[in-house]
Each structure stands twice: as structure tokens, then as C-alpha cells.
Amino acid sequence: MDELVIARSLFGMTMGVHIIYATLGVGLPFMVLIAELMYQKTKDKDYALMANRWTKGFAVLLGVAIPTGTIAGVQLSLLWPGFMEVVGRVIALPFQIEIYAFFLEALFMSIYVYAADRLSPIMRIVSVTLVAFGASASAILITNVHAFQGTPDGFEIVDGKFVNIDPWEAFFNRSFFITAGHVTVSALMTGAFVIASIAAYKMIRQRGNTREYKFHHKALMMGLVIGGIFSLLTSLNGHESAQQLYQYQPEKLAAAEGLFETQRYAPLAIGGYTDKEEREVKWAIEVPWALSFLSDDAFDTEVLGLEEWPEEEWPPLFVHTLFNSMVGIGSLLLLLSIVGFTWYKILKRKKFPRWLMWGFIATGPLAMTAIEFGWIFACTGRQPWIIYHVMKTEEAVTTSGNIGLLFVLFLIVYIILMISTVLVLRYYFNRNPISEELDQ
Amino acid sequence: MSEAFYAITLIWGLVFIYAVMATIDFGAGFWSMIYLNRNNTKATNIANRYLSPSWEVTNVFIVAIVVALFSFFPGATFTLGTVLLIPGSIIILLLALRSAFLVFSHSASSNYKRILTIISGITGFLIPALLICVLPITHGNFIETTNGAERLLLGELLTSPSVYAFMAFAISSTLFLSSLLLSDYSNVSGDQEAYDTYRRDAILVGPISLAMAALLVLTIRNEALWLYENLMNYIPWLIGSIATFALGYASLFIPRKTGVGIPRLAMISIVVQYLLASYAYGSAHLPYIVYPNVTIETGFTDPATFRALIVTYIVAFFILTPGFIYFWRLFLKDKRYLKQNES
Ligand code: HDD
Ligand code: HEM
Ligand code: HEM
Numbered sequence: 001m002d003e004l005v006i007a008r009s010l011f012g013m014t015m016g017v018h019i020i021y022a023t024l025g026v027g028l029p030f031m032v033l034i035a036e037l038m039y040q041k042t043k044d045k046d047y048a049l050m051a052n053r054w055t056k057g058f059a060v061l062l063g064v065a066i067p068t069g070t071i072a073g074v075q076l077s078l079l080w081p082g083f084m085e086v087v088g089r090v091i092a093l094p095f096q097i098e099i100y101a102f103f104l105e106a107l108f109m110s111i112y113v114y115a116a117d118r119l120s121p122i123m124r125i126v127s128v129t130l131v132a133f134g135a136s137a138s139a140i141l142i143t144n145v146h147a148f149q150g151t152p153d154g155f156e157i158v159d160g161k162f163v164n165i166d167p168w169e170a171f172f173n174r175s176f177f178i179t180a181g182h183v184t185v186s187a188l189m190t191g192a193f194v195i196a197s198i199a200a201y202k203m204i205r206q207r208g209n210t211r212e213y214k215f216h217h218k219a220l221m222m223g224l225v226i227g228g229i230f231s232l233l234t235s236l237n238g239h240e241s242a243q244q245l246y247q248y249q250p251e252k253l254a255a256a257e258g259l260f261e262t263q264r265y266a267p268l269a270i271g272g273y274t275d276k277e278e279r280e281v282k283w284a285i286e287v288p289w290a291l292s293f294l295s296d297d298a299f300d301t302e303v304l305g306l307e308e309w310p311e312e313e314w315p316p317l318f319v320h321t322l323f324n325s326m327v328g329i330g331s332l333l334l335l336l337s338i339v340g341f342t343w344y345k346i347l348k349r350k351k352f353p354r355w356l357m358w359g360f361i362a363t364g365p366l367a368m369t370a371i372e373f374g375w376i377f378a379c380t381g382r383q384p385w386i387i388y389h390v391m392k393t394e395e396a397v398t399t400s401g402n403i404g405l406l407f408v409l410f411l412i413v414y415i416i417l418m419i420s421t422v423l424v425l426r427y428y429f430n431r432n433p434i435s436e437e438l439d440q
Numbered sequence: 441m442s443e444a445f446y447a448i449t450l451i452w453g454l455v456f457i458y459a460v461m462a463t464i465d466f467g468a469g470f471w472s473m474i475y476l477n478r479n480n481t482k483a484t485n486i487a488n489r490y491l492s493p494s495w496e497v498t499n500v501f502i503v504a505i506v507v508a509l510f511s512f513f514p515g516a517t518f519t520l521g522t523v524l525l526i527p528g529s530i531i532i533l534l535l536a537l538r539s540a541f542l543v544f545s546h547s548a549s550s551n552y553k554r555i556l557t558i559i560s561g562i563t564g565f566l567i568p569a570l571l572i573c574v575l576p577i578t579h580g581n582f583i584e585t586t587n588g589a590e591r592l593l594l595g596e597l598l599t600s601p602s603v604y605a606f607m608a609f610a611i612s613s614t615l616f617l618s619s620l621l622l623s624d625y626s627n628v629s630g631d632q633e634a635y636d637t638y639r640r641d642a643i644l645v646g647p648i649s650l651a652m653a654a655l656l657v658l659t660i661r662n663e664a665l666w667l668y669e670n671l672m673n674y675i676p677w678l679i680g681s682i683a684t685f686a687l688g689y690a691s692l693f694i695p696r697k698t699g700v701g702i703p704r705l706a707m708i709s710i711v712v713q714y715l716l717a718s719y720a721y722g723s724a725h726l727p728y729i730v731y732p733n734v735t736i737e738t739g740f741t742d743p744a745t746f747r748a749l750i751v752t753y754i755v756a757f758f759i760l761t762p763g764f765i766y767f768w769r770l771f772l773k774d775k776r777y778l779k780q781n782e783s
Contacts, residue, residue: 088514
């Protein structure tokens with residue numbers, strides 16, 4: 001295979017692994033913070049226990065988030081030296097500021113975990129707030145670079161050289177706020193749903209109204225409420241993300257929707273797959289005019305189709321499926337949390353029916369799938385550009401071969417890490433069951 | 441002084457801090473493996489108590505160095521990224537295994553704890569040896585340029601005596617610095633037995649690390665004469681370095697009321713020893729980042745970016761310093777933490 005394809009796969013694999021841990025690294029501290037605040041407000045010990053147990057889980061996950069992130073950071077320079085040369089000149093700020101966020105998180109994470117018994121309640125809240133802040137800040141800052149890749153700003157190119165560089169203009173590039181917002185709210189939503197999933201799974205295995213059942217019930221409701229709020233924000237902001245594609249990266253939007261012809265009153269294709277030969281989306285449900293409306297709030301908006309660009313500049317067309325799945329999952333999760341909330345708070349039913357419980361169990365894995373699909377869509381949909389309309393991926397890739405071997409090595413290590421994470425978490429929580437801690 | 445010079449000084453500072461913190465960190469992992477079987481000593485507990493809160497913070501430094509390199513010297517990124525692809529990838533793989541297993545070993549059952557500790561101990565021993573290879577690679581002998589594309593000569597790297605001298609130096613320094621720190625740490629915790637163990641280790645490894653440093657200078661003379669000649673302009677620094685070593689080593693034998701040796705003084709002198717030596721090495725290496733093609737001037741970033749970066753460094757310094765002080769107080773000074781029996 002061609003070295004470029006292997007390099008892309010290797011980097012994509014690294015990111016695909018890192019993002020699982022990284023997303024939880026943003027989502028879980030936020031949930032811990034909410035639990036700590038609930039504890040201070042209600043003085044219900046269950047919430048303190050939740051905060052404690054989630055932190056234990058989070059500390060284990062961080063043991064992989066940090067090294068995979070370190071890999072991601074180093075691998076960027078190793079695999080894409082041409083790209084990082086531009087990054088160093090133009091968009092170094094977010095990377096640099098991210099380091100400070102990492103320090104903040106690492107310092108206070110250690111403090112919160114290893115000095116918990118010596119901290120006052122106020123310092124505990126302050127520490128966990130700083131952890132949550134550091135994690136979100138690092139996610140936002142790295143997304144800043146991703147946003148720059150899609151909407152590069154803050155420089156001019158004269159004779160192939162980057163001149164008139166304004167690093168802050170590059171930092172506040174056109175898509176920064178919307179993209180960073182989407183990444184943050186989707187990570188918070190995913191953290192909440194993962195909590196809800198685990199709680200629902202534990203409840204379904206309990207008989208009757210035990211102490212333990214009530215504990216998990218509280219956790220489930222917390223997960224559903226927070227998850228619901230943030231899935232609403234994710235969808236609203238996702239809509240803005242799509243409008244921003246319409247403005248700044250129209251070929252990505254066209255590929256996401258499988259739109260070949262430029263047209264007004266463009267239809268929205270839901271589902272199906274994009275057929276490159278026949279230039280249409282097969283088996284899709286078409287909603288007339290909807291795409292035009294979604295793109296710019298008017299039915300007569302002209303949406304550019306793929307025909308506007310030479311075929312070698314088309315993004316891979318399977319991104320249509322990724323995009324559809326992400327949006328589908330987002331809508332489904334929003335619906336599920338509304339149903340759950342209504343059932344319990346408005347209809348005042350004590351117990352959820354079994355099918356709904358299974359729905360709740362699915363929320364965490366589904367949200368994580370949406371994260372993966374969203375990122376692969378965003379990065380693959382940018383192809384063949386590594387910096388949109390400025391630098392092609394093939395110009396940035398390393399010239400030293402042997403990447404195939406590295407791919408295999410990294411694959412093995414990721415498999416080991418992922419399997420051992422699961423084993424360690426299971427072992428730890430089986431040995432320290434909630435029933436024992438509740439009695440103390 | 442040029443802006444590029446300030447930037448490379450800053451990077452040198454980061455590398456130095458990382459080198460000290462990381463050698464201690466890796467060494468502590470190694471010792472916690474070595475003393476795993478001795479149920480009657482608390483040496484492992486001491487190592488773990490130091491390691492648990494500190495490795496994350498240490499790890500951030502390695503990322504900070506990579507980021508500082510490509511942001512201050514983007515012109516060096518292509519060469520460095522290309523020639524370091526293989527060694528760099530192996531380092532980050534080992535680092536990933538080590539960090540993860542280190543964390544896992546706290547939560548795992550005692551059967552697995554052993555194997556996890558052993559893996560993180562062994563990788564902790566290998567990583568410094570691999571990390572230091574970056575230095576001889578930047579001396580230029582192992583890079584081949586064909587049609588403008590640079591390539592690392594892996595075979596020659598692996599058969600060069602100079603590289604092995606660097607590795608031996610890295611390993612012995614790792615063991616030396618970490619045993620010193622841990623002897624100080626156990627002394628502060630009032631753990632006499634662990635203190636005796638680590639003091640003995642330090643006495644053993646100290647002279648070896650000095651001998652390795654001397655050997656290293658000799659191999660530099662054979663393989664990178666330009667560097668050797670520059671280094672000879674810094675003779676006073678090297679002598680100072682040897683003198684501080686002597687001071688530090690001697691202070692392990694000074695009698696006190698409660699025992700022998702002043703580990704705090706030993707630790708500080710040895711850090712100063714490394715500071716002097718690495719200043720000499722770093723200055724002799726200039727202006728080259730990678731000999732002979734990449735210098736700090738050709739690799740330097742855009743001036744506007746440089747200034748913006750420096751502003752963030754200054755702001756961050758004021759924001760983060762209180763955090764570091766708080767951290768230090770909680771884990772390195774608080775007697776309640778140091779004196780716990782269980783880690
Ligand atoms: C829980 C995860 C999740 C959910 C439910 C959604 N998204 Fe999303 N989406 C992401 C997680 C995500 C992400 C992983 O965070 C991405 C990848 C890159 C990025 O900037 O955010 C993303 C990217 C992304 C992009 C591409 C931005 C770009 O390429 O620059 C668009 C247009 C949308 N999303 C739109 C939506 C819409 C209309 C949704 C409707 C509900 C939606 N997303 C739900
Ligand atoms: C963490 C979630 C992410 C995932 C799952 C992800 C996924 C991917 C995938 C699958 C590719 C290969 C694309 C292809 O060749 O088809 C890729 C490429 C790339 N991504 Fe991302 N990405 C993520 C985040 C980021 C971020 C935050 C950045 C910004 C620094 C980034 C920068 C890149 C670069 C530079 C490439 C390589 C060049 C290219 O193929 O364009 N990625 N990513
Ligand atoms: C190219 C893309 C990325 C790079 C280069 C990268 C780099 C890193 C690095 C170097 C670390 C380790 C920090 C440490 O040593 O403490 C890390 C951890 C982390 N990253 Fe990523 N990351 C990327 C993508 C992402 C994305 C997309 C997110 C969030 C959505 C994210 C969120 C996190 C979080 C929360 C951590 C946890 C630990 C910590 O902050 O110390 N990262 N990342």
C-alpha cells in the first residue's frame with residue numbers, strides 16, 4: 001500500500017483511540033463536579049460516593065488518555081512534518097496554551113486524587129473545578145487547530161512562503177467558536193450518557209427497591225438530565241456547524257449530503273449510500289427543499305454540488321453515512337432523555353419499563369459512536385486537504401518509509417491498552433462493590 | 441542576543457527540567473520493581489508514594505518540549521520529524537505502556553500488580569536510554585541526505601560505540617539521581633531502613649555515572665570533533681561539574697546526629713552538577729539544532745508568533761506557579777502524606 005494511506009490510517013487510528021479516553025476525560029470530571037455540588041447542596045452521602053467512584057474510574061482512564069495524547073502530539077510531528085512546520089509558524093498558540101491547560105489538569109488531578117483526605121470541602125470543589133476546566137480547555141484548544149485546518153486564517157502566501165502572519169487572527173479563525181462549542185458540548189453529553197448507561201445496567205440487574213438500586217437511580221437521572229441538556233445544545237450547535245460548512249467548506253457539505261448538482265431548493269437525503277458512478281444517493285429518504293433551508297434559513301438558497309470541483313478534490317463519499325449516523329444518534333439520544341425525564345418527573349412513574357432501560361443502557365455507547373463518526377467525518381471530509389485549499393495531505397507527509405511496521409506496532413499496543421483498561425476497571429469495581437461502600 | 445537564542449535557551453531549560461524530573465520518575469519506577477519482593481522494606485512504598493502524584497506532571501513536560509520545538513523552530517521540524525520517526529515512535533510506545541501500567545498497577549489485584557510493576561519498571565529503564573539517542577542523532581553522523589530527503593541510518597546508529605556510551609550514561613544517571621532523591625524523600629519521611637537502602641544504591645551508582653560521563657566526552661571526540669572542540673571552550677563548567685559531584689558524593693558520608701549523610705545537600709549538588717554539564721554541552725551544540733544543516737537561525741519561527749508565544753509563557757508562569765507550589769507542599773513537604781504507612 002502507499003505510504004500516505006498507511007500514514008493516514010495510523011494517525012486516524014491513534015486519534016480514534018485517544019478520543020475515547022479524551023472525551024471521557026472531559027465529560028467525567030464535569031459529572032464529578034456536578035455530584036460534588038449536589039452533595040454540598042443536599043448533604044445526601046450518595047452523591048459524595050458517586051463523585052468518589054467516578055473519580056477512581058476517571059483516574060484509570062486518564063492513565064491511557066495521557067499517553068495516547070502524548071502519542072498523538074508526537075505523532076503529528078513525526079508523520080506530518082510538513083504540516084507542523086506551518087503550524088509552528090502560524091498556529092502554534094493553541095498547542096502552547098494547551099500545555100498550560102495540561103499542567104493545570106495534571107496538578108489538580110493528582111491533588112484531588114492523592115490528597116483528597118487532606119483537602120477541605122472548598123478546596124475539593126476548587127480542585128475538581130480546575131480539573132474539569134483544564135480538560136475542557138485542552139479539548140477546545142486542540143480543536144482550535146482542527147478549526148484552523150478547515151478555515152485557515154491569519155497569514156498570506158507569497159511565492160509559496162507564509163508571510164504577514166498574525167497568530168491571534170489564526171487563533172480566532174472563522175470556525176473556531178462553533179467547532180469548539182460543538183466538541184465541548186458533545187463531550188459533556190457523552191460523559192453524562194456513559195454514566196447513565198452504567199447506572200441503568202446496574203439497575204436492571206437488581207431485584208426490588210434496594211439501597212443500591214436507589215443509588216443507581218439517582219445516578220441515572222443525573223446522567224439523563226445532564227445528557228439531555230447537552231444533547232439539545234449539541235444539536236442546536238451542530239446545525240450551526242453545518243451552516244458553517246455551507247459557508248466555508250462547501251465541498252464537505254456536498255459530500256456529507258451526497259449532492260452532485262448545484263441547485264436551489266436542494267433536498268435533504270437521509271440514509272442510503274452515495275453512488276459515485278450514477279451520481280446520486282441510493283435508497284435515501286429525500287426531504288424536498290430541506291437542505292437549502294438548513295444551509296442558510298431560506299428555501300431558495302443555492303447549495304453547491306460536487307460537480308463544481310474536479311473529481312480528485314472530492315472528499316471520500318462515504319462521509320455521507322458518517323454524517324447521517326451522527327445526526328441520527330444525536331436526535332435519538334435527545335428523544336430518549338426527554339422520554340425518561342417525562343416518565344419519571346411528569347408522569348411520576350416509579351419504575352421504567354424494560355425496553356426503556358435497554359434504551360438507556362445504549363446511550364453511552366451510542367454517544368461515543370457519534371463522537372467517532374463525527375471526527376472521522378470532519379477529518380476525512382477535509383481530504384485531500386490537510387489545510388483547506390492551502391496544503392494537500394500528500395505534501396505534508398513524512399518522507400521516511402517503514403510506516404507499515406509502525407502501524408502494526410501501534411495497533412498491538414492500542415489493543416493491549418484497551419483490553420487492560422476494561423479488565424482493570426472491572427476488577428476494581430468488582431472488588432469494591434457499591435453495596436459495601438454504602439454501608440460504611 | 442537574538443530572539444532565536446532566547447528561544448533555544450527556553451527549550452534548553454525545559455529539557456533540563458524534564459531530564460531531572462524524568463530520570464527521577466523513571467528511576468523510581470525501576471527501584472519500586474527491584475524492591476518488590478522484599479516484604480520487609482518499605483523501599484517500594486516510598487518509591488510509589490513519590491511516583492503516584494508526580495508522573496502526570498512530569499509527562500506534561502515531554503509534550504511541552506515537543507510543542508516548544510515545533511513552535512519556536514518550525515524550520516527544524518521537517519528534519520527532526522523525519523529522522524526521529526522510528527526512535528520517536530518506539531519511545532512513545534514504551535512511554536504509553538509504562539504510564540498505563542503504572543496507573544493500572546494501583547488498582548489491580550496483587551497477582552497482576554507484580555507483572556504490571558515489572559513492565560513499568562523495565563520500560564522505565566529503557567526509555568531514558570532511547571530518549572538520549574536523540575542527542576547523538578543531532579550530531580549529524582547518522583543522517584543521510586539523498587535527493588533532498590533525509591533518512592536516519594539506523595544500522596549505523598545501532599553499531600556506534602558513541603551511542604552506547606550515551607545510553608550507559610543515561611541509565612546510570614537515572615539510577616543515581618533517583619536513588620538520591622528517594623534517599624532524601626525517605627529521610628524526610630523518617631524511614632531509616634529505606635533511607636539506608638537508597639543511600640547505599642546512590643553510593644554504588646554515583647561513580648559509575650561519572651565514569652560514563654567521561655567516556656561519553658571521549659566518544660564525542662571521536663565522532664563529532666566540532667562538538668568536542670566547542671566543548672573545550674567550556675572547560676571551567678566541566679570542572680565545576682566534577683567539583684559539585686565530589687561535594688554531593690562526599691555529603692553522603694557526613695555524620696549527623698541520627699545517622700550518616702546529608703541527602704538533601706547531596707541531591708542539590710548533583711542537580712547543580714548536571715546543570716553545569718548540560719549548560720556546557722548545550723552551548724557547545726549551538727548554533728546547530730541538527731548538524732550541519734539546521735541551525736537556530738534557519739529554523740526560527742515567525743517573529744510575530746515568537747512574541748505571542750512569549751506573552752503566553754509569561755502569563756502562564758504567573759497562573760501556574762501557585763499551583764506548583766501547592767502541589768509541592770502537599771506531596772513533597774506535608775508530613776501527613778510522607779508518613780503514611782500504606783501507599
Ligand atoms: C455525541 C456526539 C455528537 C452528536 C450527537 C452530534 N455531533 Fe456533530 N460532531 C461531533 C459530535 C457529535 C464531534 C465529534 O464533536 C465533531 C467532529 C469534529 C468536530 O468539530 O466535532 C462533529 C462534527 C460535526 C460537523 C462537522 C464540522 C466540521 O467538519 O468542521 C457537523 C456539520 C456536525 N457535527 C453537525 C451535527 C449535527 C447537525 C448534529 C445533530 C444532532 C450533530 N452534529 C450531532
Ligand atoms: C480526536 C478525534 C479525532 C479523530 C477520531 C480524527 C480522525 C482522523 C482520521 C480518521 C484521519 C485520517 C483521514 C483520512 O485520511 O481519511 C485524520 C487525519 C488527520 N487529522 Fe484528525 N481526528 C481527530 C482530531 C483531530 C484534531 C483535533 C486535529 C488537529 C490537530 C486533527 C488533525 C488531523 C491531521 C493533521 C490529519 C492528517 C492529515 C489528513 O489526513 O488530513 N485531527 N484524523
Ligand atoms: C491531534 C489531536 C490531539 C492531540 C495532539 C492531543 C494531544 C494530547 C496530549 C499530548 C495529551 C496528554 C497531556 C498530558 O501529558 O497530560 C492529551 C490528553 C488529553 N486530550 Fe488530547 N489531543 C488531541 C485531540 C484531543 C481531542 C479532540 C480532545 C477532546 C475532545 C482531547 C482531549 C484531551 C483530554 C481531555 C486529555 C486528558 C488528559 C490531560 O488533559 O492531561 N484531545 N491530548
